[in-house]
Amino acid sequence: MRTNSNKSNPLPGFGITLGFTVLYLSVLVLIPIVALALKALSLSWSELWQLATNARAMAAYRLSLGASFAAALLNAAFGSLLAWVLVRYRFPGRRLLDGLVDFPFALPTAVAGLTLANLFSEHGWLGRFLVPMGIQGQSTRLGVVLALTFVGLPFSVRTLQPLLENLDKAVEEAAAILGAGWLRTFVSVIAPTLLPAVLTGFGLAFARGLGEYGSIVFISGNLPFQTEIAPTLVVMRLDSGGFDYTGAVGVALVLLIFSFALLFTLNWLQGWSEKFQRP
């Protein structure tokens, strides 16, 4: 495994640390994935196809994808705005706001779900104004989007923030010297350099949304065909399928494939956006 450039590297411990790393990853990640794959292979192709693509599962994927997309879009818009405001402006409470951005990341998802479900319920602080207006947060698809927006918010802010901090002021000055107004400067000069980071943040929030479970179960009501997301369906199949677990395997496999696809897309996106950050 060790390549030529290590021949001049006198540091010790390569074998043991790499060995331990690979062992640890095998026990925690690789062998469990193999277990899932073996279980899937033990089913016939048509059975697996039926488990993965029946109407209830398809409805769950649609909701998972759609709600994650909507939440990631909301975060791309408002998260970018938050990042912009935090980096470019000085105003009272900025430090507090900056610290608070990581709150969804630090707060256990079960607590997030609990408090959001309460906020948007009929008697909650927001629900008491929104429900009479016909905006129902609890047990609706909107609720799923709201929970995913909360959970994904730090990703879009934190991917964009360092880029904004390192923006070259001279480029903006050049644009202004050449006659562009502030709006034109933003649209034609600043925005294009931010786009890869915004997309990366979008992708991270989207990936997080697809797998999210804890915050959703409290607010969505988990109604099959309506507000049931794919991870919830996995749990439902596990609980109802006796001790066979086959019911859960099809949906879990699809979710795992989604995760791998997203991971590779994100790695590629991050490489692309790093090109833009290099001076």
Place this chain on the structure above:
Amino acid sequence: MNLPRSAKACSVEPPARPSARSADATPPAPLRPPRSSIQEPPLAKWLLIGVAGLFAAVFLLLPLVNVFAQAFSAGLAGYRAALTDRDTLAAIRLTLLVAAISVPLNVVFGVAASWAIAKFDFRGKAVLLTFIDLPFSVSPVVAGLMLILLYGANGLLGRWLEAHGLAIIFATPGMVLATMFVTFPFVARELIPIMQDQGREQEEAALTLGASGWQTFWHVSLPSVKWGLFYGVILCNARAMGEYGAVSVVSSKIAGKTDTLPLLVENLYNDVSHPAAPFAVATLLALLALATLAVKTCLEWKSRRMREQV
């Protein structure tokens, strides 16, 4: 085109400028665009701050304040009763136990993985990094299911485990494994970029001066990453104590026995007779999150000060 005056000056060819300048007694003002064309008008600025602030208030501040408000809605006595309940104390103990096993193991993994990845070149590094990132994108529920398929009664190792009287799924070891899966990247992800930035000159110098490999690691490498390591541990711990999805799949979720704090929150939420009780338990987890954020902010200030001193 209606260019500002200073912009027109820019169109003069560069070589022509020095002579023009020497002819002129007063040095020209440095080329600066008018402020108004860089800075958006104050109205737009405050509008943006207002919208961002409103969004943050609804999605960040309100959920936080609401946890505490609902927790105390049954009064101080109700709050205390919920927290000193036998099931709550058992959940606190189990949560601490799970974190006490999984966090140190993940720290050892994080240090080992970052040492191998940051200090050495080898083939397959990108694949290894992808595997380390996997828990960030795999649904915790799927992680729990994979553990069941491996260690559960009908799982690959199920029969062997049963024959030897070992219970993993629906018992504490399963919850520890699920927690480890979800939280193992945090220390490694924190350390790898720091160690990569530092290169290996210092370690090489120490080795040349006669230090042993272990001394080099302990006295040279570790001190220079200690704050990153500390932050990784804090983050890993917050996630370990708050993990819900993966743990809920592999736990039998019996209050007082196999409930961690997040699972107890769900258990109490389903029991509608005490609406304030799940929030009271949730305040413990919210305080943990706030403490984590406070440590993070302190460390960021510290590192910023250190960078300014350099």
